[in-house]
Every structure is written in structure tokens, then in C-alpha cells.
Amino acid sequence: MSITDDLINLLRVFYPNINTKCTHDKIRPDVEQAYCPDCGKLIKNEWYVTRCSCCGVKMKTIIKNGKILPQYNYCTNCGSSEFESEKIEKINFIDINFAALIKQEVEEEKICSTTKCWQEKTNEQPKLLVQYLQYQQ
Numbered sequence: 001m002s003i004t005d006d007l008i009n010l011l012r013v014f015y016p017n018i019n020t021k022c023t024h025d026k027i028r029p030d031v032e033q034a035y036c037p038d039c040g041k042l043i044k045n046e047w048y049v050t051r052c053s054c055c056g057v058k059m060k061t062i063i064k065n066g067k068i069l070p071q072y073n074y075c076t077n078c079g080s081s082e083f084e085s086e087k088i089e090k091i092n093f094i095d096i097n098f099a100a101l102i103k104q105e106v107e108e109e110k111i112c113s114t115t116k117c118w119q120e121k122t123n124e125q126p127k128l129l130v131q132y133l134q135y136q137q
């Protein structure tokens with residue numbers, strides 16, 4: 001799998017428009033979820049952190065070949081190589097130094113049926129009107 005990834009990355013250098021898997025680069029990490037402007041998929045930001053299984057200290061976490069791993073092989077606190085990963089529900093300023101971000105594609109049904117879109121548009125309308133009125137004053 002990693003050989004294929006390397007090959008794709010290499011191909012991208014020469015053919016930037018090559019049709020490969022979208023990496024959803026434009027999704028900002030500070031939003032919970034958003035639609036990717038490049039591929040239109042709903043992307044959910046998920047943060048993960050690894051902890052030493054032995055002493056429980058948080059380890060700097062990286063994503064390698066789609067796996068959540070600690071940056072170093074051994075715990076700097078106790079020397080253990082065992083670790084466990086956990087999902088962070090709400091990222092904070094402390095955890096962000098340790099955590100790794102996974103941009104998860106959310107499998108969703110096509111919710112944008114005609115009715116739904118229409119409802120969203122009518123909801124949007126009053127807000128715009130208010131803003132317009134404020135401008136007038």
C-alpha cells in the first residue's frame with residue numbers, strides 16, 4: 001500500500017491534475033466537519049492521541065500509512081513500547097500539541113433532496129433581509 005502511495009505522490013509532482021484520492025486539504029482543522037470544496041464529500045475532523053499503556057503519559061501522535069502511531073517507539077517517561085490510541089471528542093490547546101488529525105469521510109445519504117434544499121433557502125432568507133435592513137440605516 002505504501003509503495004502505491006509513494007508512486008501516486010511521485011506522479012502528482014509531474015501530473016498535478018492526476019485523478020487521485022482527495023486529501024481534503026482545504027478543510028480547516030478548527031471546524032468539526034465541513035464539505036470539501038475539492039471533492040464535495042462531507043469531512044469530519046477527528047483528533048487522536050496515543051498514550052503509553054504502561055504509565056499513561058500522552059505521546060506525540062502521528063499518522064503513518066493511515067495508522068495512528070506515537071512519534072517515537074518508546075515512552076520517554078518509562079521506556080515502554082506499548083501504546084494505546086484514543087479519540088479526543090473536543091480538541092483543546094494542550095492536546096493539539098500531541099494529537100494527530102484524521103480527515104474522515106462521512107458516508108451520508110444524499111440529504112439534498114429538492115424539499116431539503118428549498119427549506120434551507122427559505123431559512124436563509126430572513127437573515128439576509130435583516131442584514132440588508134441594518135445596512136440601510
Ligand SMILES: [Zn+2]
Binds near residue numbers: 022036037039041
Ligand atoms: Zn476532498
Ligand SMILES: [Zn+2]
Binds near residue numbers: 057075078079
Ligand atoms: Zn510510559
